[in-house]
Amino acid sequence: DPIEVVVWLPALCRKMGVPYCIVKGKARLGKLVHKKTATAVAFTSVKPEDKHSLEKIAEAVKTNYNDRVDEIRRHWGGGIMGNKSQARDAKIEKAKQKELRV
Numbered sequence: 001d002p003i004e005v006v007v008w009l010p011a012l013c014r015k016m017g018v019p020y021c022i023v024k025g026k027a028r029l030g031k032l033v034h035k036k037t038a039t040a041v042a043f044t045s046v047k048p049e050d051k052h053s054l055e056k057i058a059e060a061v062k063t064n065y066n067d068r069v070d071e072i073r074r075h076w077g078g079g080i081m082g083n084k085s086q087a088r089d090a091k092i093e094k095a096k097q098k099e100l101r102v
Contacts, residue, residue, distance in 0.1 A: 006040050014069065019058045021065050 013020040023029045026037035033041060046054050065072070081089070 009040060010069075014066065019062045019066055021061045 010020060026039060029041060030037040
């Protein structure tokens, strides 16, 4: 379950032009393969009757995620700091103001 197992996969998929998506939580991915958890899933063969559905999903993933990876990376987190970070920055700013007054 170490992160090193899967951290390089998105870069490899982008380089090779393979559609990929990141699923929130290993349990959700595990449901797909009828296991408790899974770290990665790759399709090696597809039934002919399911080929059209897989192509639709792959195209949706490619347009909504793979083609927009730079845009998503820039806006990741939304730029909103949490309460602790805001309090820390306020404390630092207060100390700077106090130092300027002295």
